[in-house]
Every structure is written in C-alpha cells, then in structure tokens.
Amino acid sequence: MSPQPRTCTLGPAPVYTINATEPEEVAAGIKYAQENHVRLVIRNTGHDMLGKSEGYGALQIWIKYIRKGISFQEKYTPSNGCTTSDWAGSAIVIAGGYVWQDVYKVAFERNLTVVGGGDQTVGCIGGYTQGGGHSPASHDYGLAADQVLEAQVVLANGNIVTANSCQFSDLYFAIRGGGGGTYGVVTSMTVKVYPSKPVVAQSLAITPLAKDKDSLLDAITDVYQQYPDIMDAGFSGYGFWSINSPMPNQTASYTHVVAAMNKSLIQSQKVFGPLFQTLQKYNGSSLHILVAWYEFQTYGAYFQAMSGVSQPVGVASPNSAMTSWMFGKAALTASRTALRNMIGITAGNSEEFTFNTVELVGGGKVLTDASDKYSSVNPAWRSTYIVNIVARSWTNHSSAENVKDDITNIKGGAMRALEPLLGSYMNEA
Helix, strand or coil: CCCCCCCCCCCCCCCEEEECCCHHHHHHHHHHHHHCCCCEEEECCCCCCCCCCCCCCCEEEECCCCEEEEEEECCCCCCCCCCCCCCCCEEEEEEECCEHHHHHHHHHCCCEECCCCCECCCECCCHHHHCCCCCCCHHHHCCHHHHEEEEEEECCCCCEEEECCCCCHHHHHHHCCCCCCCCCEEEEEEEEEEECCCEEEEEEEEEECCCCHHHHHHHHHHHHHHHHHHHHCCCEEEEEEECCCCCCCCCCEEEEEEEEECCCHHHHHHHCHHHHHHHCCCECCCEEEEEEEEEECCHHHHHHHHHCECCCCCCCCCCEEEEEEEECHHHHHCCHHHHHHHHHHHHCCCCCCCEEEEEECCCCHHHHHHHCCCCCCCHHHHHCCEEEEEEEECCCHHHHHHHHHHHHHHHHHHHHHHCCCCCCCHHHC
C-alpha cells in the first residue's frame, strides 16, 4: 500500500544557508544580502524559544561552524592593549559558535565558575548572552551580558572590529544586553570566570493529596512570598509548577532546585526555617512535601549533578504560546491576597494544561551591576528577583487565538497587574 501524499513546506525556515567557518565569510554573506536585497537571518544554535532566528524566504548565516577554539587566560589580557577595563581576574575566550557544554568543560576542569546557560546546549555568544542571559550563577556574579569583556564583531559594512571599553564602546554597550544579531554579528567573545566555591543545594517537591488544588496554590503562594528572603540569603535556581501538567509523568505539583555558594548546610537550613514552618500546616493533611539537601565541593559538581539540562533546539512548539514577567521584592511580599490572585489566574484550570516556570535568577549581583555603564540589559533587571514564565499549547488550530489571548492578556495581564513597574525578559518574552 503506497503512502498517502503529504504537503511539505519550509514554513518560517530560511531558504538559503551559509555555513560560515570564518568571520570573513560572515562579512561576505552580509554583503551579498545587502546587494541583492535579501532578508538576512543570523543564527548561532537556533535555540531561541520564540523563533527569532527564523525568517521566511531569508538567507541564513550559521555561526556555529566557526570553531577557532576556547582558550583560558589566567589573567585577562585585552586583545588591543585596552587599559580602561577594571577586570583583573581570569577570562575565557570563546572564539566561535560553541555551546555552553563546550565552555563548561574548559571551566570545570580548572575548578572555575562561568556564568552560562542552565541548558548546556544553548549557544554562548549569540542571543543568550547578547539578550541578557540568566544562569544558576547569576545571583553571585550577574547576568551573562555583564560578563563580556570584549568581542569580535562583523559590522553591517563588512568590517571586522574588536569592541570593548576602549574602542567601539557604543557597540560594546549594545551587545551586552541589547539583543542578538541586531547591531553586528559577534564571532568571538571574551568573558569573566571565577574561582569555584562549595555549593549547598536543596530540592523541594510539593504534591496535593487527593485533588486539593487550592491547598497547592496556597502553598505556592507561600513559597513565592519567601523568595526574596531566600534569595537575599544567597540562593538561586529554577522551579516548575502546574495544577495539571502537560509534561509526561507529571500531574499537579510544585518543584524547585535552588543552591547557594559558600554556605554551610546548617546556615542553609536556617534560611528555609520560616518557609517550612509555614508549609507545615499543609504537610500530611492536604499536601505531601518532600525536601532534600545536597552538598558539593565545587560549582561544577553541583551544576552537572542538579542544574544542567538539555532541551530540544528551536522553537518550543509550533502550537504553543508563552509569556514572561519580572517581579521585584515588593510585588512578591506586599500583599498575599494579590499574589494568591495572580497565581490562581496563571494556574488556569485543569483543562488548560498550563505550565509555570519560575526562575530565581535575580537579586544579588544582578541588582548591583546597575552601576556598569557598559551594560544595556533592560533596566528592569536591576529590580528583579524572579522571572515567571507561563505557557500553554493547543491541539486544535481553531483554539490557537484563544490560547494566545489567554496567555497574553489574561495570564500575562495578571502578572503585569501585580508588578506594573517591570517588564518581560527579552529572550523569553
């Protein structure tokens, strides 16, 4: 029996591709696109969840084939003798379209910490870093964009320049948070690295007994209210929750993994005392609460055991919608009633299969890096403690617009109402 004929389309994918292996080939591709009035797309790994590195009918230039090596500098040495940098520590030069897994190998074998993606397959020098870039290490060392010491950039006119605080400083400012592939094509980047420290980590899982979704949402509200105090004590990490998860083998639950550097286990447990005292009223009656603690000698050991994940490259799903919002301390702590209302709305109902991701990646150094005059990240980051992402998908195309409206205006609107002064994270808008 012969298979039924099917229609095959490129969809939003570019039509032509240049697998650039040299910066000069990037320049040649840009020139060709200009001269022939062709839409141009720059792609590092294509990991963007919203498909910003796609483009119907476009010429695509892959950066991932540029592989000039990853090198370690015991003491940062500016490539052009720049004397205005105040960084006296070590650095790693990422000369090409590498992913964080490649860089972590260089850093971890030297017992170093580098601010990079929680997903190891994310590209290093593209939209992740140029759009801000949060990390399990952001609380201690800042966003990925704030780690950039200098970069090699191909300009729209084909020139290849080094941007740092001494030359092309406006471009240096722009690529440190202003958005990937926007002001030039970065083909190499030098970033700060730090000596590793011991890490204490905690996993928390909350699941309802029977079908008590209200108690679960009440407990999630209690956790959210404690985030600022927990983060001010040095903890950061990632969490996930849903009242009816679309993820395989999951139903209603809240889970997180958080960690702090250079703290003892006793100190760490004391930080969570107030939260666990609050949650105790649910445990065994309406909810099951499971807590576990772990100790690691290095950041690398923690990351490889509990934080590093690998997700499919490309758009999260062609049939999904998502939005994100940043929250400061006051929005999370001022009114439990208002916070519980927002969580109830972003939870949706059981038939919606809504999924929330909470990123405890602000506070600490993310706040104090506001003094960096060469940082172009959204100023909202400088007041942010957490970023909350809410997402839904659809199986029937006729419901797509309703889902998009719900995510953007109902669930997204509820987050904006609770925290009207901040904004959405560029890479997860």
